Amino acid sequence: MFLGSRSRLRTAVIAAAVGAGVLTAATPAAAAPAAGTRSYLVITAPGATAGAATAVSGNGGTVWTSYDAIGVIVAHSGASDFATKMRAVSGVQKVGATRTSDIPAQAANPPVPAAAQQEPPATSEPLRADMTQIGADKAWAVNQGSSSVTVGVLDTGVDDLHDDLKANFDAANSASCAYGKLDTRTGSWRDTGTHGTHVAGTIAAAKNGRGMVGVAPGVKIASVRIAEEPSGLFFPENTICAMVFSGDRGFEVTNNSYYTDPWLFNCPDNADQDAILEGVKRAVAYAEGKGVLHVAAAGNENYNLANKSSDSSSPNDSTAVQRSVSNACLSVPGEVSGVVSVASINSSNAKSVFSNYGTDKIAVAAPGDGVYSTIPGGTYGNKSGTSMASPHVAGVAALLKSVDPTATPAQLRTLLATQADDLSCSDSRCSGTTAKNNFFGEGRVDALAAVGAGTPPGKTFENTADVQIPDAGTAVTSSITVSGVTGNAPSTLKVDVNIVHTYRGDLVVDLIAPDGTAYRLKNSSNSDSADNVVATYTVNASTEVANGTWKLQVRDVARADTGYVNSWKLTF
Numbered sequence: 001m002f003l004g005s006r007s008r009l010r011t012a013v014i015a016a017a018v019g020a021g022v023l024t025a026a027t028p029a030a031a032a033p034a035a036g037t038r039s040y041l042v043i044t045a046p047g048a049t050a051g052a053a054t055a056v057s058g059n060g061g062t063v064w065t066s067y068d069a070i071g072v073i074v075a076h077s078g079a080s081d082f083a084t085k086m087r088a089v090s091g092v093q094k095v096g097a098t099r100t101s102d103i104p105a106q107a108a109n110p111p112v113p114a115a116a117q118q119e120p121p122a123t124s125e126p127l128r129a130d131m132t133q134i135g136a137d138k139a140w141a142v143n144q145g146s147s148s149v150t151v152g153v154l155d156t157g158v159d160d161l162h163d164d165l166k167a168n169f170d171a172a173n174s175a176s177c178a179y180g181k182l183d184t185r186t187g188s189w190r191d192t193g194t195h196g197t198h199v200a201g202t203i204a205a206a207k208n209g210r211g212m213v214g215v216a217p218g219v220k221i222a223s224v225r226i227a228e229e230p231s232g233l234f235f236p237e238n239t240i241c242a243m244v245f246s247g248d249r250g251f252e253v254t255n256n257s258y259y260t261d262p263w264l265f266n267c268p269d270n271a272d273q274d275a276i277l278e279g280v281k282r283a284v285a286y287a288e289g290k291g292v293l294h295v296a297a298a299g300n301e302n303y304n305l306a307n308k309s310s311d312s313s314s315p316n317d318s319t320a321v322q323r324s325v326s327n328a329c330l331s332v333p334g335e336v337s338g339v340v341s342v343a344s345i346n347s348s349n350a351k352s353v354f355s356n357y358g359t360d361k362i363a364v365a366a367p368g369d370g371v372y373s374t375i376p377g378g379t380y381g382n383k384s385g386t387s388m389a390s391p392h393v394a395g396v397a398a399l400l401k402s403v404d405p406t407a408t409p410a411q412l413r414t415l416l417a418t419q420a421d422d423l424s425c426s427d428s429r430c431s432g433t434t435a436k437n438n439f440f441g442e443g444r445v446d447a448l449a450a451v452g453a454g455t456p457p458g459k460t461f462e463n464t465a466d467v468q469i470p471d472a473g474t475a476v477t478s479s480i481t482v483s484g485v486t487g488n489a490p491s492t493l494k495v496d497v498n499i500v501h502t503y504r505g506d507l508v509v510d511l512i513a514p515d516g517t518a519y520r521l522k523n524s525s526n527s528d529s530a531d532n533v534v535a536t537y538t539v540n541a542s543t544e545v546a547n548g549t550w551k552l553q554v555r556d557v558a559r560a561d562t563g564y565v566n567s568w569k570l571t572f
Contacts, residue, residue: 001234001261001316032105034078039064039103039180039237041279042073042086043094049073055089064237065181067244070282074180074237076103083271096275098180098236099262101317106229107179113157113190113225118378121163122211129347130202130367134392135448136215139399143451144207145216146402151203151394152251152292154242155196155258156232157189158223159376162197164205164212168221173249176225180237182245189223191376193232196223198383199257201374202391203398211380212372215395215447219402222251226258233261233317236276239333240283243294247287252401253412254287255394256296256333257387262315264301265308265329273329280332288338293401293409295394296334297386298341299356304429305335306358306438335361340397340413343440344368344389349534350426351439355386359431362441363413364420366392392445399450417442419449421536424498424567434464434498434567459485462569467554469501471562475555477512478565482547485572489513489541494571495521499533499554501563508555511539514548524557532563546572 044052049068056063060079086095131137150170160169176188191197204221205214224245226238239260246254260280266273284294308329312322334341343362344352346369351357368389375381400415401407420443424434431438467478495511505528511519521537552568
């Protein structure tokens with residue numbers, strides 16, 4: 001299901017011959033599947049699918065498609081004992097049904113989605129708050145991304161004719177993987193809803209003076225539709241097809257704002273779900289081996305992924321049941337090793353109410369509340385969800401790859417983490433440190449740092465002790481003693497501030513250098529009634545000796561609201 005809001009959603013036809021990494025076209029099938037036909041994953045050793053493919057035919061099934069390089073066959077069968085018989089075949093490691101519903105009739109001859117009728121182009125391009133929040137607006141002046149970098153949008157499809165997307169759309173590397181088989185017919189990639197087009201705009205809408213701007217407006221977008229019709233669901237064989245296609249077509253990044261249906265969590269003690277886990281893991285690893293970094297939404301259940309206990313939403317393609325789950329059960333692809341799992345934050349840098357969380361389950365965070373982006377037909381709209389947070393991160397990853405074309409997926413993961421801006425816990429369920437916690441992982445992604453213009457990771461000093469701020473009282477200070485830094489402070493001294501306060505407009509905030517020089521970070525404002533000051537300031541402190549005692553000075557200049565300094569940090 002897609003992860004674009006509190007609702008969750010979950011794709012047409014060319015055979016994939018992956019053994020040599022080559023995808024070849026085939027004609028869509030003409031005969032509709034018989035009632036009761038289900039889809040199965042048959043798992044063998046990589047490079048050893050031939051014997052299992054023969055056994056599929058001998059046990060009442062047909063091979064729908066096969067990925068020999070990763071040892072995965074997608075088979076169809078209407079026989080109730082198909083899985084049982086195939087599990088007894090020599091060389092077969094796992095077998096599992098990928099759905100609890102019949103294969104839809106559309107699988108035989110999937111229709112190509114119609115091109116959306118386009119509205120007249122927008123006449124303005126207002127700056128979006130989410131882009132300012134991650135520093136993308138400043139990054140564009142330095143590097144808007146390279147056209148040699150392609151981000152694959154694995155989703156409901158993309159409107160390639162949208163005025164803000166068509167310049168960056170890569171039709172030659174777009175396709176559909178709906179129903180678990182590759183379809184490269186023209187237009188097969190088009191949006192069957194609105195979700196994928198919205199995601200694509202956040203990643204790379206053009207900087208053309210119209211509509212909006214994506215995080216990386218200079219990179220290419222490719223669409224791989226994995227949502228089926230009429231269900232709108234994203235089944236495992238569709239994800240596997242899309243991942244393999246992404247690797248074979250040389251995408252640099254993929255965005256995955258969904259979980260694979262029909263199970264919110266796939267448990268290894270269930271034979272069907274165990275096969276799903278194995279098949280998706282192999283496809284993810286295959287693509288990463290080809291140089292692809294995968295970014296995924298963490299989910300919208302407000303669920304602690306590190307403390308799983310129950311699931312009442314699965315299977316979502318038939319009748320959901322209440323079931324017990326454990327931490328061994330995984331949401332895929334978001335919890336697969338190597339995938340960058342993204343939590344959502346709001347405009348105040350707090351966890352979005354819907355966002356999943358969990359210790360070592362979240363890599364980084366990004367804005368996901370009320371995100372304005374492209375909608376099919378040349379229009380625009382707001383959506384909320386971890387689906388909207390994930391493409392911000394995919395865009396930042398694309399900028400990183402644009403700056404360093406040789407960076408590996410592992411190096412991109414490290415850069416996303418080390419360049420992220422720390423966010424402190426925002427409620428009692430949050431645990432960990434400001435540097436890394438179960439709500440935000442390593443913190444909020446930083447597009448400006450990604451293009452080499454922000455402060456690179458340097459020597460950091462932090463004070464996490466609380467300091468109460470008197471209501472309309474005298475100024476208070478929190479001190480940090482800096483040592484071991486040679487020479488003067490940089491011209492881009494990074495000051496991260498986290499102040500809890502019920503009316504931040506009351507506050508005046510200064511950085512005091514060791515020699516007593518004050519650098520104003522924030523003025524008071526009668527019109528700023530929001531809570532808290534969670535911000536990163538850049539100070540030109542190049543005339544100051546770095547070593548010594550630095551102070552954060554805060555004064556409340558008005559009555560009726562209270563708060564405290566939660567933490568602050570200097571990065572040299």
